[in-house]
Amino acid sequence: MGYHESEHTKNVRDWKEVFDFLIKDPSFLPASPETEDDEIRTLSNQWPETPPQFREVCQTYAREVEKLGYKLLELISLSLGLPSNRLNGYFEDHTTMMRLNHYPPCPCPELALGLGRHKDAGALTIVAQDDVGGLQVRRKSDDVWVPVKPTPNALVINVGDTIQVWSNEAYESMEHRVVVNSERERFSIPVFFFPSHYVMVKPLEELVNEGNPPKYKPYNFGKFFVARNRSDYKKLEVQNIQISDFKII
Ligand SMILES: O=C(O)CCC(=O)C(=O)O
């Protein structure tokens, strides 16, 4: 956790630098994506000493967004006809993380992406963006990249892969990316809601029946998350791990 500037998405280096911190410090994730490997890694935050208020400001904002996230999870549960607290248990040892993104101006914006196309692996992502613009969502009907226009004082809410699976596709996780420009730097602040690493993600039992059979096999959230992050760094011409790998045809 902390500052870094070499994140890759699908093997391509992103035109950005980031500062990451966990809401729960420490948090726990599998040490490797290998199923036979039971080792758990402890993650902890590395805060800079300056500016002095930085840590406090970040943590205060994160706490408020966290409350909003649980409210949204409750509303999603209700919308699926389930008790409002149905999803809460999956977040007892959550690995929820906040990120400060800085996308510097890019001399050749047509040759780079601030963040390559991807889906968020977690449950929800709540994003604050400035007025520069650059976030785009892929429209399913025609595969066109549609800009998510910055709206003052509004947050962008992304449904992630985990909610797609829990809801047995009543909700869908959207592919998105960030383009850069040569004029202005851009800042954004996503908070990623990640369940506890040991959660087995699968369509919720109350939502499946003979007429609506489960569309996914269960998978371990932590292993999935670590595999997704690892594969982004591999110099391979392959798609990184996706929930479609667990799809029941
Ligand atoms: O910068 C943004 O607006 C979105 C960031 C994002 O999608 C991510 O970090 O997963």
Ligand SMILES: [Fe+2]
């Ligand atoms: Fe994202």
